[in-house]
Amino acid sequence: MSTLAAVPIAWLVARAAGLVALGLLTLSVWLGLGMSTRVLGPRRQKALFAWHRTLIWTGLSMIALHAIALLFDPTIHFGLAAVLVPLAAPWHPAAVAAGVVAAWLALMLAVSFRMRKWIGQRGWRRLHYASFVAFVLSVGHALTVGTDLHGVGGRILAAVVLGPTLWLVLLRVLAPTPAPKRRPAAALPSTPSGT
Amino acid sequence: MRRIWAAVITVWATLAVVAALAWSHQPVSGAPRATPITILVPGKSGGAPHRMRVLLLSAGSPAHSATHSSQTAGGSVTAGTAFVGSPSALPHVATGSS
Numbered sequence: 676m677s678t679l680a681a682v683p684i685a686w687l688v689a690r691a692a693g694l695v696a697l698g699l700l701t702l703s704v705w706l707g708l709g710m711s712t713r714v715l716g717p718r719r720q721k722a723l724f725a726w727h728r729t730l731i732w733t734g735l736s737m738i739a740l741h742a743i744a745l746l747f748d749p750t751i752h753f754g755l756a757a758v759l760v761p762l763a764a765p766w767h768p769a770a771v772a773a774g775v776v777a778a779w780l781a782l783m784l785a786v787s788f789r790m791r792k793w794i795g796q797r798g799w800r801r802l803h804y805a806s807f808v809a810f811v812l813s814v815g816h817a818l819t820v821g822t823d824l825h826g827v828g829g830r831i832l833a834a835v836v837l838g839p840t841l842w843l844v845l846l847r848v849l850a851p852t853p854a855p856k857r858r859p860a861a862a863l864p865s866t867p868s869g870t
Numbered sequence: 871m872r873r874i875w876a877a878v879i880t881v882w883a884t885l886a887v888v889a890a891l892a893w894s895h896q897p898v899s900g901a902p903r904a905t906p907i908t909i910l911v912p913g914k915s916g917g918a919p920h921r922m923r924v925l926l927l928s929a930g931s932p933a934h935s936a937t938h939s940s941q942t943a944g945g946s947v948t949a950g951t952a953f954v955g956s957p958s959a960l961p962h963v964a965t966g967s968s
Contacts, residue, residue, distance in 0.1 A: 682895060683895075687888050687891045687892055688884075690891055691885075691887035691888040692884055694887055695880060695883050695884045698883075699880065725872060726872065726876075729872055733876045733880050736880075737880060740884075823891070
């Protein structure tokens, strides 16, 4: 009983959910870049796109768990405003704000998949550049206030997360995007659902 | 099916990380570990010495000092450092304060 009471459950869940959310969002960014660079091949674009969307929503659910667990932590004293409003946190306000802004941007991007019909393909692609901002902010948030990412752990995480991302971004910028093959209008596939 | 797989893997991954973090968590045994000692402080200009009660705090006594990083922060008052007064004067939130 006393041993169980000594374990800060909410704090452990908040840390674990934050780490898993970062992992899921990183995978989603890699998948998105992998699709746009065609590193993963041109054939399975529809399936990869579906996984890209699923990973964003799963990552968002883990961000929600991260925030809810912080609300229940008896030590850090975070209120609802602290986890929803940037710079409202009493502890490391700037670093926490980076995480809050990243979460809102991720939510906006996830919702934008469903708004594609209204905002148009070009607008959606422009909006998608916010994913880089969200990614950088979330990594910065993790490295500055992440309890488990100080010292060597943080350097390893930064290398693992940022290395492939930078490589894919460079590939995206430097390599020309392959033009889609033109097909007769009758043979064009229907737009993937919700895309 | 894809969403179910993603949810199942995510839940298991979270549980695994929680278990790993709990495993690395060193349970705090009740109150902060502090050793009270009494020292004598010489009075001014040769006056009578004062008795002063001092708490010697060991590292990792505050809450949330479960991980290596937070132990560093929690252990800012290291063993051997005299800390006069109540240990509650220590920063309560120890994690990531470095």
